[in-house]
Amino acid sequence: MTAAQTPGIRKIVYYQEETFLENGQEPAVPAVRAAAAAVLANPWTGSGPSADLASGSESVAPQLARVLSDRLIEGLGGAERIEAFGKAAIVGTAGEIEHGAALIHTPYFGNLVREFLEGSSILCFADDRAEAGQPLVIPMWHKTAAATRSHYQTITTRIGDGPRADEIVIAAAASTGPRPHPRIGDRSTDPTVTSAILEGANA
Numbered sequence: 001m002t003a004a005q006t007p008g009i010r011k012i013v014y015y016q017e018e019t020f021l022e023n024g025q026e027p028a029v030p031a032v033r034a035a036a037a038a039v040l041a042n043p044w045t046g047s048g049p050s051a052d053l054a055s056g057s058e059s060v061a062p063q064l065a066r067v068l069s070d071r072l073i074e075g076l077g078g079a080e081r082i083e084a085f086g087k088a089a090i091v092g093t094a095g096e097i098e099h100g101a102a103l104i105h106t107p108y109f110g111n112l113v114r115e116f117l118e119g120s121s122i123l124c125f126a127d128d129r130a131e132a133g134q135p136l137v138i139p140m141w142h143k144t145a146a147a148t149r150s151h152y153q154t155i156t157t158r159i160g161d162g163p164r165a166d167e168i169v170i171a172a173a174a175s176t177g178p179r180p181h182p183r184i185g186d187r188s189t190d191p192t193v194t195s196a197i198l199e200g201a202n203a
């Protein structure tokens with residue numbers, strides 16, 4: 001299904017960046033980061049806080065997962081090249097934060113993005129409510145090894161005319177590699193650190 005065939009989508013924004021130099025030196029593993037975002041009509045605008053969100057989530061979220069994943073796969077050269085991923089939502093001012101959650105925090109989005117991008121980690125996320133033009137900072141981590149600290153990174157995208165008050169921006173992000181020059185270790189090999197240990201070390 002294309003974006004044009006997905007009901008409610010007003011536009012798709014795709015943003016990509018590649019860092020050639022970091023602190024004056026080329027990264028050992030150059031990476032391309034990208035975000036694909038859909039601006040769509042909020043299907044729950046005007047409903048109250050007791051409104052059931054399940055049916056809308058089940059019908060809309062899978063279509064968004066497919067469209068956004070396809071854009072990332074196409075832009076980054078295939079799912080096999082993607083190493084990190086994340087997701088995010090901005091709800092327009094006439095909506096609830098829960099409306100964004102209904103589209104990104106259920107299996108109808110997250111499970112499918114993970115499948116399409118060939119990952120196994122839970123997708124890290126961000127969500128907000130804001131006026132049009134608000135920057136959207138999307139966190140990412142490794143798609144199969146969430147404890148791999150080298151792949152903790154973000155990408156920032158912005159849509160000048162969205163979300164309008166009655167819209168939602170839903171985004172997925174991916175990266176083909178780690179941060180430039182990663183060198184702060186890994187959660188799986190970290191030493192045990194507690195306040196008591198640190199107090200003893202400083203005594």
